[in-house]
Amino acid sequence: MDTPKKADSAGLSRREVLKLQGLALGGLAVGGCVPDGNCPDLDPIACPDVQSGSANRNTYFRAMRSFCLDSEPLAADEMRITFLGSWFSPRISQAANSIFVEVGNALGQSDQFVFDCGTGVMAKYNAMGIPASKMTKIFLTHLHGDHMSDLMHIYCFGPSADRKSPLYVWGPKSSDFQYTDLAGNASGPYSDGTAAYCQLLREAARWHTESFSFQTTAFTDDYIRRNQLTPGWTCPHATPSAPPAGKDGYDLVAFELDWTKEGFDENGQPVSNNVAYYNPASGVKITHFPAVHARQGAISYKLEWNGLSMIFTGDTKPNYHVVRQATNGVDVLIHEMTPPPEIWVEKFTGLQEGDAGYDLVYADLNRVQQSSHTESKAYGYVLSLLSKAPRLAVGTHFPAEDDTIYSALEDLRVWYPSGDVVIASDLMVIKVAAGNVDVARAVVSDYTWTPSAPLPSATYDPPKYWTWETNDDGSYVLDNGGNKIPVGDPYAQLYPGADIIPQSLWDI
Numbered sequence: 001m002d003t004p005k006k007a008d009s010a011g012l013s014r015r016e017v018l019k020l021q022g023l024a025l026g027g028l029a030v031g032g033c034v035p036d037g038n039c040p041d042l043d044p045i046a047c048p049d050v051q052s053g054s055a056n057r058n059t060y061f062r063a064m065r066s067f068c069l070d071s072e073p074l075a076a077d078e079m080r081i082t083f084l085g086s087w088f089s090p091r092i093s094q095a096a097n098s099i100f101v102e103v104g105n106a107l108g109q110s111d112q113f114v115f116d117c118g119t120g121v122m123a124k125y126n127a128m129g130i131p132a133s134k135m136t137k138i139f140l141t142h143l144h145g146d147h148m149s150d151l152m153h154i155y156c157f158g159p160s161a162d163r164k165s166p167l168y169v170w171g172p173k174s175s176d177f178q179y180t181d182l183a184g185n186a187s188g189p190y191s192d193g194t195a196a197y198c199q200l201l202r203e204a205a206r207w208h209t210e211s212f213s214f215q216t217t218a219f220t221d222d223y224i225r226r227n228q229l230t231p232g233w234t235c236p237h238a239t240p241s242a243p244p245a246g247k248d249g250y251d252l253v254a255f256e257l258d259w260t261k262e263g264f265d266e267n268g269q270p271v272s273n274n275v276a277y278y279n280p281a282s283g284v285k286i287t288h289f290p291a292v293h294a295r296q297g298a299i300s301y302k303l304e305w306n307g308l309s310m311i312f313t314g315d316t317k318p319n320y321h322v323v324r325q326a327t328n329g330v331d332v333l334i335h336e337m338t339p340p341p342e343i344w345v346e347k348f349t350g351l352q353e354g355d356a357g358y359d360l361v362y363a364d365l366n367r368v369q370q371s372s373h374t375e376s377k378a379y380g381y382v383l384s385l386l387s388k389a390p391r392l393a394v395g396t397h398f399p400a401e402d403d404t405i406y407s408a409l410e411d412l413r414v415w416y417p418s419g420d421v422v423i424a425s426d427l428m429v430i431k432v433a434a435g436n437v438d439v440a441r442a443v444v445s446d447y448t449w450t451p452s453a454p455l456p457s458a459t460y461d462p463p464k465y466w467t468w469e470t471n472d473d474g475s476y477v478l479d480n481g482g483n484k485i486p487v488g489d490p491y492a493q494l495y496p497g498a499d500i501i502p503q504s505l506w507d508i
C-alpha cells in the first residue's frame with residue numbers, strides 16, 4: 001500500500017499536465033467544446049418557451065443596482081443583510097430560506113449570523129464568498145425542511161473548510177403538543193425541539209464525520225488561547241445556558257429557546273426573558289418572540305446592534321407579537337409574505353377556477369395558508385399597525401417573478417400606501433447604516449469553489465485517523481525540535497482488502 005508523502009514531492013503538477021494536454025483533447029469532446037479558443041458563440045436563449053415570459057424573469061430584481069463582492073467591504077458601522085434563500089420550493093432563481101447578517105466592528109468585534117438554512121442555500125453562500133468560519137452561529141425559526149435542510153451540509157463540510165470550531169444552533173424547544181384524532185388515538189408530545197434535532201443529525205452524520213476525520217478538525221489549545229477564540233457570548237435564556245467546553249469542528253451544540261416568551265410581562269412591561277444571544281465584544285443582542293405557524297413552537301428573531309435593528313419573522317401568520325416588537329421602529333422588518341391561494345393553485349397545478357378538481361386543491365392550499373402564512377395584503381395591514389414605520393419593509397418566502405411581484409405590491413399598498421418596501425430574491429443585499437439603507441443585487445460567479453479564509457499561522461490538533469509524516473524515501477519528517485509529525489492518514493479507514501489500482505500505474 002502507498003504511504004502518504006510530503007506534498008512537495010517532485011514532478012509536474014496536475015495543472016501543468018492539464019494545460020499541456022488540453023489542446024490535444026478537442027477531437028475527444030462529446031457534446032461540449034474544449035475551451036481552446038475555437039468554441040462557437042452560444043445562443044443565450046436556446047429554448048424561448050422555457051426562458052421567456054413574465055413567469056420566467058424578475059425584472060424588478062434585475063433592475064436593482066449591482067453589488068460587487070470585492071468592492072464594498074463591510075464598514076465598521078454597517079449592518080449587512082444578504083438573502084441566500086427566499087422561497088420554500090427551491091428553484092434556480094431562489095433557494096429555500098436563509099439570510100446572513102453581518103455587523104461591523106464599530107463596538108469592538110465584528111459578528112455574523114445565519115438565520116435559517118433551507119434547501120439549496122449553500123450554493124448561494126459559496127457564491128457570496130461566505131466562508132464556513134463565518135457560519136458558526138445558526139438561528140432557526142422552526143424546523144420545517146425549507147428552513148433547516150442545508151444544516152446537514154453546513155455541519156458536515158465546515159470542518160473540511162475553515163470552521164475548526166463547534167457549530168452552534170439556536171432554535172425553539174419542543175412544541176410539547178399533544179393531540180387526539182377522530183378515532184381517539186393520542187399523539188405526542190414528541191421530542192421535536194432543536195436539541196433533539198441536532199442530536200439526531202449529529203448521529204445521522206456519523207459516517208461522514210468519521211470518514212473525514214483524517215483531516216484536522218480542531219485548533220490546538222495553545223492557538224485558541226493565543227488568539228482568544230473561546231466564545232465570549234452568552235445565551236441568558238437558552239438551555240444549556242453557557243457555551244460548552246467542546247472545541248471540535250464536529251461538535252454540534254444546540255441552545256433551545258422557550259417559544260412562549262416575548263419579552264413582555266402580563267402587564268405589557270418589557271422584561272428580558274427572551275434573550276437568545278448577547279455578545280459584549282460585538283455588542284449584538286438577539287431576542288426571540290412567538291411566531292404563529294402550522295404548529296405551536298415557531299419563533300421570530302430580532303437583532304439589535306449599535307442603534308440598528310432588524311426583525312426576521314420566519315414563517316408566520318399575521319400576529320400582534322411582531323407588531324409589539326416592531327411598533328417603535330426597526331430599521332429592517334423582514335416578514336414572510338405569500339400570494340393568495342388562487343395563485344398557488346394555478347402555479348402548482350395549472351388549474352383555473354371552474355376546472356375539475358380546482359375546488360379541492362383550492363380548499364387544501366387555503367388550509368395551508370390558514371394555518372401558516374401571511375398574504376401580501378395582510379403584511380400591508382401589519383405594517384399599517386406600527387406606530388413608527390420600519391426604514392425598510394421586506395417581503396420574503398415569496399416566489400418573486402414579474403407575474404407575482406406587481407400584484408403583491410398592489411395588495412400590500414392597500415394598507416401601506418407609502419414607506420419603503422422591497423421583495424426579496426436570492427443574492428439581494430441590504431446595507432444598513434445610521435444615515436442610509438441601501439438595497440442591491442449581488443453579481444456573483446456560478447462557478448465559485450468553497451471559500452475559505454486563509455489562516456497561515458494556525459496550528460491544529462492531530463487528526464483522529466493519523467500516521468507519521470514521511471519523506472519520499474520513507475524516513476520520518478521531523479519538526480524543528482526533532483519530533484515526528486502526526487498527519488492525517490487517508491488509508492486508515494479503508495478496508496484492507498480494498499483492491500486499489502496503484503497510482504504508479506495510471507499517473508504516467
Ligand SMILES: [Zn+2]
Nearest residue numbers: 088144146315
Ligand atoms: Zn417556510
Ligand SMILES: [Zn+2]
Nearest residue numbers: 142144293315
Ligand atoms: Zn414553515
